[in-house]
Amino acid sequence: MKLVFDRPKSMKDTVMHYCPGCSHGVVTRIVAEAIDILDIREKTVCVAPVGCAVFLYEYLNLDVTESPHGRPPAVATGIKRARPDLFVFTYQGDGDIAAIGLAEILSAANRGENFSVVYVNNTVYGMTGGQMAPTTMLGQRTTTTPYGKGAMDGRPLRMAEWIASLDGPSYVARMAVNTPANVKKARKTVIEAFRMQLEGRGMSFVEILAACPVGWGLSPIEALARVEKELIPYYPLGVLKSVDSHKAG
Amino acid sequence: MYHDLIISGFGGQGILAVGRLLAHTAMLEEKYVTFLPSYGPIMRGGTANCTVVVSSKPIGSPIVRNPQSAIFMNAPSVVSFEERVKTEGLILYNSDLVDKADSKRTDVDKIFIPANTLAEEAGSGRVANMVLMGAFIEITQVVGMKSAVKCLKEVVSEKHIDLFQADQAALIKGSEFARCHTPARK
Amino acid sequence: MSGAEAMAEAAIRAGCRFYFGYPITPQSELAEYLARELPKRGGVFLQAESEIAAINMVFGASVTGARAMTSSSSPGISLKQEAISYMAGCELPGVIVNVCRGGPGLGNIAPSEADYFQAVKGGGHGDYRNIVLAPSSVQEAADLSYLAFDISEKYRNPVMILCSAVIAQMVEPVEFMSPRRPEEVEKPWALTGAKGREPRVIKSLRLSEQELEEHNRHLQEKYATVKAKEVRYETRYLEDAELVIVAFGTSARIVSTAVETAREKGYKVGLLRPITLFPFPTHVIRKLAERVKKFMVFELSAGQMVEDVEIAAAGKAAVNFYGRMGGSVPSPEEDFEKIVDCYRG
Numbered sequence: 001m002k003l004v005f006d007r008p009k010s011m012k013d014t015v016m017h018y019c020p021g022c023s024h025g026v027v028t029r030i031v032a033e034a035i036d037i038l039d040i041r042e043k044t045v046c047v048a049p050v051g052c053a054v055f056l057y058e059y060l061n062l063d064v065t066e067s068p069h070g071r072p073p074a075v076a077t078g079i080k081r082a083r084p085d086l087f088v089f090t091y092q093g094d095g096d097i098a099a100i101g102l103a104e105i106l107s108a109a110n111r112g113e114n115f116s117v118v119y120v121n122n123t124v125y126g127m128t129g130g131q132m133a134p135t136t137m138l139g140q141r142t143t144t145t146p147y148g149k150g151a152m153d154g155r156p157l158r159m160a161e162w163i164a165s166l167d168g169p170s171y172v173a174r175m176a177v178n179t180p181a182n183v184k185k186a187r188k189t190v191i192e193a194f195r196m197q198l199e200g201r202g203m204s205f206v207e208i209l210a211a212c213p214v215g216w217g218l219s220p221i222e223a224l225a226r227v228e229k230e231l232i233p234y235y236p237l238g239v240l241k242s243v244d245s246h247k248a249g
Numbered sequence: 250m251y252h253d254l255i256i257s258g259f260g261g262q263g264i265l266a267v268g269r270l271l272a273h274t275a276m277l278e279e280k281y282v283t284f285l286p287s288y289g290p291i292m293r294g295g296t297a298n299c300t301v302v303v304s305s306k307p308i309g310s311p312i313v314r315n316p317q318s319a320i321f322m323n324a325p326s327v328v329s330f331e332e333r334v335k336t337e338g339l340i341l342y343n344s345d346l347v348d349k350a351d352s353k354r355t356d357v358d359k360i361f362i363p364a365n366t367l368a369e370e371a372g373s374g375r376v377a378n379m380v381l382m383g384a385f386i387e388i389t390q391v392v393g394m395k396s397a398v399k400c401l402k403e404v405v406s407e408k409h410i411d412l413f414q415a416d417q418a419a420l421i422k423g424s425e426f427a428r429c430h431t432p433a434r435k
Numbered sequence: 436m437s438g439a440e441a442m443a444e445a446a447i448r449a450g451c452r453f454y455f456g457y458p459i460t461p462q463s464e465l466a467e468y469l470a471r472e473l474p475k476r477g478g479v480f481l482q483a484e485s486e487i488a489a490i491n492m493v494f495g496a497s498v499t500g501a502r503a504m505t506s507s508s509s510p511g512i513s514l515k516q517e518a519i520s521y522m523a524g525c526e527l528p529g530v531i532v533n534v535c536r537g538g539p540g541l542g543n544i545a546p547s548e549a550d551y552f553q554a555v556k557g558g559g560h561g562d563y564r565n566i567v568l569a570p571s572s573v574q575e576a577a578d579l580s581y582l583a584f585d586i587s588e589k590y591r592n593p594v595m596i597l598c599s600a601v602i603a604q605m606v607e608p609v610e611f612m613s614p615r616r617p618e619e620v621e622k623p624w625a626l627t628g629a630k631g632r633e634p635r636v637i638k639s640l641r642l643s644e645q646e647l648e649e650h651n652r653h654l655q656e657k658y659a660t661v662k663a664k665e666v667r668y669e670t671r672y673l674e675d676a677e678l679v680i681v682a683f684g685t686s687a688r689i690v691s692t693a694v695e696t697a698r699e700k701g702y703k704v705g706l707l708r709p710i711t712l713f714p715f716p717t718h719v720i721r722k723l724a725e726r727v728k729k730f731m732v733f734e735l736s737a738g739q740m741v742e743d744v745e746i747a748a749a750g751k752a753a754v755n756f757y758g759r760m761g762g763s764v765p766s767p768e769e770d771f772e773k774i775v776d777c778y779r780g
Contacts, residue, residue, distance in 0.1 A: 043628035045498070057636040063626035065498045065637040067491065068521050074488040078495020078503065079626070081479045082453055086499070086628055104491070107484035269606065276608045284606035309692030311605050314766030 008032040010041045012061045019126075021220025023210030024052055026177045027120055027186075028059055031091065034191045035062070038198065044087045045079055047072040051093035052126040070101025073108035076115040087197060089116040095125045098134040098157045105163070112168030112202035116193050119159060119205065122212035123231065130215035135159075137230060142215070156234060160207040164240035170201035172241040176209040178227040182237075189239065201243050209235055250280070250305040252391045253313045256381075257298035257330055258322025258343070263378035266404070267320075268299035270382060274392040274400040275303040283311035296325055303391050318389065320381045322364070327351050339388065339432060341381050358432035360384065367422045372415030379416045383423025388432060394424055438576040439464040439506075439603040441611075442532055442596065443472070445580035446504050448614040451530070452478035453503040455492035457485055459511045460544045461600040462534035466506060486511035490518040490531070497527040498637055500625030502584050506532035508600075509550050510541060512558075519593050520559030523654070524639025526624070528587035530580070531565075532596045534603040535735075537762030545762025546599035548684055549736035554597045555713045555743075562651055564658050565595045566665065567712040569683040573607035575710070581612050590661055591624070597712065599685040599735060601764070667710035668719060672698060676705025678778050679723055681744050682733040683709045685764070690733045690774075692767035697774050704774055712740070720747035731755040731777045733770060 007013060010032035018024045035041050041062060048056040050069035057064035067075040072090035080088045097105050097119050105117070124142055125131040131144040134157040139148045164172040171193050175186035186208055193204035209231050211223035218226060254271070258264045265286045272284035286299040300316070302308050318339040321327050323346045334340055336356045342349075344361035352359065362384055364377035371380065386394050398417055405413050436444070443465045446454070454473060456466040466482070473480040483489035489505045496503035507515065512533045522529055535550045537543040554567045566586055570576040579596055587594040626635055641647035671694065673679065682690045687708040697704040707723070709716050720730070730752055732741040741756045748754050757773040759765050 041628075042630035045626045045628060047495075054640060057634075057638065061629070061634055063629050063635050065495075065626055066521075066525065066640055067494070068517050071487065071491040071494075071518065074483065074491035075495035075498070077481070077488075078453070078455065078492035078497070079499055080495075081481060081492070082496040082499045082501040082503070083627070103484050104488050107488065272606055282608065285601065286604055286606075309695060310689040310767045311601065311607075312689055312764055312766065314768055 008036045010035040010061050012059055014058055016059055017055060018052065019214045021211060021213035021223055022052070022126075023122065023177050023208070023212075024120060026183060027118065027208050027210065028053070028056070030177070030183070030187045030190050031089070031118055032060060033187060034194050037191060038194055040087045040194070040198070043085065044089070047076045047079070047088065047090040049090070049092045049096040051096050053091050053093060053120065054127065056091055070096050070099070071104055072096065073101065073104040073113070073117070077108050077111075077113050080113060080115045084114070087194070089118060089194070089197075091118045092120070093126070094119070094121045094123065094133045094135040098159050106166070109163050109203050109205065110166050110168045112170070114197055114200055114202055116197045117203065117205045118190065119207045120210045121159070121207055121235070122210040122215065123156070124212050124215040126212050126215050137234065158235060160205065160240050163205045169203040169205055169241060170243045171196045171204035171239070173205070173239040174207040174209070174235060174237050176227055176232060176237055178209070178211060178224040196243070207235075209237075250303070252304070252318065252389060253300065253302045253316045254318040254320065254385070255298060255300050255313065255316045255330055255333075256320045256322070257296065257326035260295055260297040262297070262322045263375070264297040264322065265299050267378040267382045268301050270397065270400060270404050271301050271303070271392065273404050274397045277396050277400050278392055280305060280392070281308050283308050285311045296329070298326070298330070318385065320385060321347055322377065322381065323347065324351055341385055343377060343381060345377070355434060358434060360388070360427065360430060360432040362423065362426055364423070367426060368415070368419050371418035371422050373412055376412060376415045376419040379419035380423035380426070383420035384427035387424035387427035394420070436573065436609050437464055437604055437606050438570070438573045438598065439534065440468045441573045441577040441609045442506075442580040443468040444611060445577040446530065446584070447472060447476055447478070448611055449502065449581045449584040450616050451502040451504050451584055452476070453493070453496040453501055454478070455481050455483050455489040455496075455503070455505050457483050457489050457507065457511060459486075459508045461536060462506050462508045462532065462603055464603070465532060465534070486514040487518070490515040493529045494518050494522055494527060497522070497529045498626050500622040500627070502528075502588070504530045504532070506534065508534045508536045508544075509538050509547070512550065512553065516553070516559035519565065520561050520563060521639055522593045523559075523563035523565070524561065525637050526591040527593070527637065528584075528591055529593050530583045530587055530596065531593060532580075533598070535597060535599050537760075543762045544600065546601045546685055546764055547735050547760075547762050548597070548599050548686060549739065549760065550597060551712065551734070551736060551739035554595050555715070563654060564661075564713050565593050566590065566661060566714075567595050567597055569597050569710060569712050570602055571684050571688045571708060573602070573605060574609050576602055577609050577611060579710070586665065590657060592657065592661075597684065601685040601688070662714040665711055666714045666716050666718075668716040669708040669710060671706040673705040673707065673723065675703050676727055677703040678729045678731060678774070679705045679707055679727050680731050680733060680774065681707045681709070681720070681740070683712060683740065686733045686735050689765060689767055690770045693770035693774055696767065696771050697778070702775065702778050704778065709740075715743050715747070717743070717747040720744055721749060724748040724751040727752055729753045729755060729777060731757065731774065733765075734758040735764065736760060
């Protein structure tokens with residue numbers, strides 16, 4: 001029988017702890033596929049965050065280090081400066097990158113550190129039980145905004161736009177994984193971002209809009225619909241910046 | 250042999266530079282030495298001081314409350330440090346910036362040196378520090394004048410290399426002054 | 436050469452090629468020296484966006500098995516504690532220099548040794564220890580900086596060099612050990628890309644209580660080995676001492692002059708100077724407590740190490756204390772008076 005679908009080599013044969021309908025599993029797989037396609041598994045070091053992806057090392061068949069909350073860009077800087085020959089990427093959530101780790105991501109991006117960032121934005125702190133994040137939409141109810149998020153709780157942060165405004169990064173994009181078509185696009189984008197690092201172009205950054213059905217109090221199907229209806233209009237998809245200018249836009 | 254010295258003045262008068270010169274010279278002569286500068290915000294514009302200890306034996310404290318000698322390059326230094334100098338100690342004053350009347354001690358050897366004037370004669374008003382150091386070395390013989398001149402080449406920074414000739418002339422002027430004027434108590 | 440520069444040069448000679456820091460007085464000379472030297476000597480100097488980022492960059496470089504260093508002064512060291520705890524938990528080497536200044540809070544930039552508790556007792560969260568080295572001269576600052584990288588790698592544990600601004604700012608003659616590349620020892624834990632081997636993971640996360648307790652047990656065994664093998668100290672005049680002065684770093688340097696004066700005047704006073712603060716020379720003090728009448732501890736703090744001396748003396752000898760705080764430093768004469776008071780009292 002011909003095998004048409006298999007686990008990427010960069011993934012371990014294990015059951016993920018992610019909740020039903022969570023987008024993390026898809027994103028993790030996209031990353032693993034990109035590494036396989038680029039054939040860089042044996043020179044990759046992944047920096048895992050604190051957040052829902054904290055167990056990343058259980059799923060990825062790669063060298064992985066944990067890092068303190070928000071600090072993956074600093075840790076990745078240390079790794080990449082010490083070993084520029086390695087392929088290094090951080091995998092971070094919105095709490096990690098857009099709240100506690102803002103200084104680290106903006107500074108690393110501004111320096112144009114040559115590593116890649118996979119940023120999963122599900123507008124909520126998932127791991128700790130659904131608290132408000134800097135990316136939480138106005139009016140969204142979370143366990144710490146039980147009456148809905150107000151403007152003075154912080155307007156939802158558009159990280160990709162912010163990073164794209166800096167001269168350091170080579171490639172900045174925002175994608176979603178709410179439909180098969182979007183998953184395919186996201187995969188292509190992650191490959192492109194990783195290629196930028198391999199070519200030594202400087203930081204590449206991909207934000208991926210993700211569903212968190214449990215954190216949102218929705219069914220998996222409803223959650224995917226919310227990504228389409230509420231998130232994408234506010235967080236528009238596309239390649240925001242690319243040093244290969246014909247790919248931008 | 251043991252000698253400790255506090256040098257004090259305005260930032261920019263080369264207080265630390267001249268302290269470092271003494272320390273390096275002592276090191277060159279294979280003596281034990283510590284040089285402790287004042288540091289931080291006070292380096293910028295305000296007063297500057299440093300403590301140098303030279304000894305033939307390993308040095309304990311680099312911090313000295315009551316020094317055997319002091320060099321005061323400006324008037325505020327006299328207010329800050331004069332009373333701390335040991336009885337029967339030695340103080341060198343820059344008489345161009347310190348009024349003799351401001352000096353209160355009568356139990357130490359004192360010498361008033363027109364350091365800025367002599368420095369001008371040596372080639373630059375900026376080397377008054379070296380005039381005083383030349384006099385200090387002449388009086389105390391803590392280190393040899395020859396090795397101090399030799400050491401000067403090593404410690405003068407590139408930024409101030411244009412002052413090297415004046416530095417050297419000033420050291421010698423200071424020592425000549427001290428040879429002609431014996432420190433006295435009054 | 437100043438103590439700060441000596442530590443920097445010794446680090447390069449010990450094979451450290453990666454420095455990450457953030458400016459703070461009174462230790463910036465260390466960073467500035469490395470900013471000049473590392474690029475010329477095949478290394479990387481990076482001024483980070485914060486002390487937090489700097490220590491996490493050390494974490495990252497260390498993950499690859501490289502020798503890396505950061506330095507700061509008290510308030511900045513407080514910011515680094517989170518990552519130091521992670522490094523201890525992940526068993527990553529790394530050298531951290533704390534040129535301690537007056538506190539608490541912003542305090543001042545004058546010499547202090549009031550970060551003893553923070554350095555020795557943990558500082559960050561969880562059951563872990565730093566190995567803590569306390570130089571009391573520029574030469575020793577260089578020697579300990581050189582040594583720190585070896586010990587840190589040997590035990591896979593952060594090493595902190597704790598000194599006051601006096602040691603960092605003071606200039607003294609110094610002789611350096613010859614430069615070396617760290618031996619290309621196999622580091623079977625380093626992340627280098629999973630080429631032809633199973634992937635490696637560096638982590639402190641262990642959600643199961645059993646597993647985490649097991650890991651803690653392992654760490655404690657390691658600390659016990661450190662206690663057994665790495666205690667360093669200097670003694671003077673202990674043979675017939677009736678009063679033993681205990682002091683480290685700058686306090687020790689100042690009080691050593693007072694001890695000499697006391698000896699000259701016939702007082703039977705000795706000096707014990709811990710060079711490693713963790714591991715602490717507990718056994719030395721315990722033994723001394725059997726025969727000496729009194730200890731007197733001198734610190735640039737309200738009394739921190741004195742607690743460890745009291746524990747070690749175990750009530751068998753009296754433990755007295757004299758400390759100056761907030762960046763104030765005693766003179767040798769002042770220390771001498773306190774010694775005489777204690778001796779007679």
